[in-house]
Amino acid sequence: MAEDPQKYDVFQAIADPTRRKLLELLAKEQLSIATLSSHFTMSRTAVTKHLGILESAGLVGSQKAGREKLYRLEVKPLQSLKQWLEFYEQYWDDKLEKLKFNVEEDE
Amino acid sequence: MAEDPQKYDVFQAIADPTRRKLLELLAKEQLSIATLSSHFTMSRTAVTKHLGILESAGLVGSQKAGREKLYRLEVKPLQSLKQWLEFYEQYWDDKLEKLKFNVEEDE
DNA sequence: TTGACATGAAACCATTTGGTTGTATATAAT
DNA sequence: ATTATATACAACCAAATGGTTTCATGTCAA
Numbered sequence: 001m002a003e004d005p006q007k008y009d010v011f012q013a014i015a016d017p018t019r020r021k022l023l024e025l026l027a028k029e030q031l032s033i034a035t036l037s038s039h040f041t042m043s044r045t046a047v048t049k050h051l052g053i054l055e056s057a058g059l060v061g062s063q064k065a066g067r068e069k070l071y072r073l074e075v076k077p078l079q080s081l082k083q084w085l086e087f088y089e090q091y092w093d094d095k096l097e098k099l100k101f102n103v104e105e106d107e
Numbered sequence: 108m109a110e111d112p113q114k115y116d117v118f119q120a121i122a123d124p125t126r127r128k129l130l131e132l133l134a135k136e137q138l139s140i141a142t143l144s145s146h147f148t149m150s151r152t153a154v155t156k157h158l159g160i161l162e163s164a165g166l167v168g169s170q171k172a173g174r175e176k177l178y179r180l181e182v183k184p185l186q187s188l189k190q191w192l193e194f195y196e197q198y199w200d201d202k203l204e205k206l207k208f209n210v211e212e213d214e
Numbered sequence: 215t216t217g218a219c220a221t222g223a224a225a226c227c228a229t230t231t232g233g234t235t236g237t238a239t240a241t242a243a244t
Numbered sequence: 245a246t247t248a249t250a251t252a253c254a255a256c257c258a259a260a261t262g263g264t265t266t267c268a269t270g271t272c273a274a
Contacts, residue, residue: 048221064221067219068221069221069222
């Protein structure tokens with residue numbers, strides 16, 4: 001269904017609450033699909049698809065270990081997200097700062 | 108179609124590139140629907156729906172001005188997003204730091 | 215080698231999403 | 245008063261999304 005590299009970006013990937021919970025679970029340690037699935041009520045297959053989307057966004061990586069597949073968190077896309085956010089940080093609570101430069105004289 | 112308050116959260120709202128561009132346009136100044144629409148090839152109606160989603164996520168506010176409706180950026184939900192992100196910041200480039208506490212002895 | 219376990223993959227489905235067109239209403243300008 | 249402008253709202257549509265079930269495959273253990 002969905003594993004073409006780069007088909008999903010970080011914005012889409014974190015839009016779903018299930019996927020955010022997956023990231024949270026993987027923050028501490030590598031986990032197998034079965035272990036991850038045990039934290040949800042949905043089917044293992046559904047969880048696998050979410051992992052595929054996270055992987056296509058670069059937010060997780062995986063490696064086979066015997067018959068298990070272990071997933072781990074990858075933070076690089078989150079760093080891009082942080083950069084995106086930083087652009088908007090200038091717009092909070094520094095209205096005072098803005099007044100210094102932006103001499104409100106338009107219209 | 109989509110304006111019930113809180114129907115959308117910030118994660119869903121920023122998942123769409125059109126909506127991210129709308130936020131960017133609104134960062135500098137209030138703009139009318141018509142002006143905003145002029146930056147896209149899609150119909151004005153489509154843009155209006157995107158604005159509705161942004162508004163339901165609290166990312167924009169609006170006010171009527173004559174026959175125009177002016178939208179403005181609201182940054183509070185972005186601050187929540189930043190908080191969410193901060194949890195993951197401990198996982199980048201501070202592998203050294205982690206070694207101090209996490210005495211890698213599990214198997 | 216037989217069975218249990220962990221995953222992969224295909225087919226299917228309902229709902230949501232992102233878009234369209236058409237019509238109606240309110241305000242501004244001539 | 246009439247016309248043009250700015251928006252609102254409803255109906256409709258194709259494609260994507262988030263889920264399911266079923267079946268196949270690879271690996272570990274007895």
